[in-house]
Amino acid sequence: MALWKQLGLMVVAVALVVGWFVYEPRIFGGEAQQGHARQDTTESPAAPVSVQRVRFTGGAGTLEAIGTGRALQSVTLFPEAAGQVTDVAFQAGQRVSKDQTLLQLDSQAEELAVELARARLQAARQELARYESAAGSGAVSGNEVDAARNAVETARIQLRQAEVVLFDRTLVAPFAGVVGIPQVDAGDRVTPSTEIATLDDRSALLVDFEVAESFAASVELGDRVRATTPALPEAQYAGEVSAVASRIDPQTRTLQVRARLPNENGRLRPGMSFTVRLPLSGRTRPSVPSISIQWEREGAYVWRVTEDDTAERVGVEVRRRDEAWVLVEAPLEEGERIVSEGMQRMRPGVPVKIQSDDQGPQVATEPGDGV
Incomplete structure (x- = not known):
């Protein structure tokens, strides 16, 4: 009887094992497949x-750059010769014309040298005239006439030299403009290295600025610009491009451009900083x-x-x-x-x-x- 029970228990165990392998994939495998299906059908949320x-x-577009203004023409004046100042013929800020006298040095010795050279030239010319008159009669040789002509030419050159030396005793304006503060007074002794004053042609100002390489082809002569300066914040000045560099700076990769701003009223001064705006058609x-x-x-x-x-x-x-x-x-x-x-x-x-x-x-x- 005990043996029969043992065999019955063994049959039941075998049936349970077979049933497990038959039904387990349907239960657990189905759930796994459903889980995979749910995972596959879940999309990532959109951002x-x-x-x-x-x-x-x-x-x-408009290009904006910063530049510094300078005069159309600008020079520092120095005397051509050494000497004592006898007259300062200008005041600070005065408008002067071309060739106007600005400074006079003592010139008494130079004036006498000019008079002496004129007298020598006059005497040489008179002697040449006598020799030419006498040459027809044979009283004077041709060599003597040639020597007299050379003497006249030499005297003429000496007179010209004396006049140049006398002219150098006077300092004149090389162009029309506005003079700065005089650095000397009457009675001072000066040399050719003594600064007398500055002279600026402020009828227009030049402003140099730089344009990036990518816009170099967009800038042309005559392009209109507008500029402002912190010194006169209420004003805006219209000008034009007056010069464009021939090459790109390899260090900064920029092109130098120069604008010209009219300055008839003289309010703009060299050295002012400007913000320049240039419309671009790139x-x-x-x-x-x-x-x-x-x-x-x-x-x-x-x-x-x-x-x-x-x-x-x-x-x-x-x-x-x-x-x-x-x-x-x-x-x-x-x-x-x-x-x-x-x-x-x-x-x-x-x-x-x-x-x-x-x-x-x-x-x-x-x-x-x-x-």
Whole structure:
């Protein structure tokens, strides 16, 4: 009887094991498959972002640069000779004309030298006349006549030299302009290295400034400019580009440009600082929000939203920026969506959800001379 019970228990155990292998995949395998199905059908949540649209701008851009004004002509005056000052014939800030006398040195000895040279020239001419009259009768040889002619020429040169020395005793204005403060007084002794005063032609001012290499081809002679100076903040001065350098500076990658500002009323003075604004007509470029620019070791980039609402990274080269917008060099099309908020969640291919799409017009200019 005990043996029969043992055999019965063994049959029941075998049946339980067989049943386990038959039904376990259906129970646990089904649940696993359902779990996998639920996992496969669960999508990654879309990243909420705000976007703004790309616009192409640049035609109405303005370049802004800082420069220092200098006179149309400017010189520091020195005497041609040493001597004692007998007269200072100008006052500080006086407008003078070309060749106007500014300073006189003692010249008594030089005046006597001129008189003596004139007398010698007169005597040489009279002697030449007598010799030429007598040459026809044979009383004077041809050699004597030639010698008399040479004497006249020598006397004429000596007179000219004496006149030059006398002229150097007077300092005159080389061009019309405004003289500065005199550095000498009557009675002072001066030498050719003694500074007398400055002279500036302020009828116009020249302002040199620099333009970035990327805009060098946009600047031409005659381009109109507008300038302001902190010395006269209420005024704005219109001028034009009067000179453009022939080459790009390899160190700064800039082009030197010179503007000419009319100054008929004389309010502008050399040495003033100026902010020069030059409209540029260069080619248009894509403009993106400044807050959308991201940086990494390789350079700058932005996140573009593709047509299927996923994130795509686009490398950009920054050209010009203002407070809100940046002009860039990049493979972007007008109207494309650029992420302006929510960049921290961006990865290539990540789905995005547009929460705000600013499609309004934007104003992008090129106000700076560099980034």
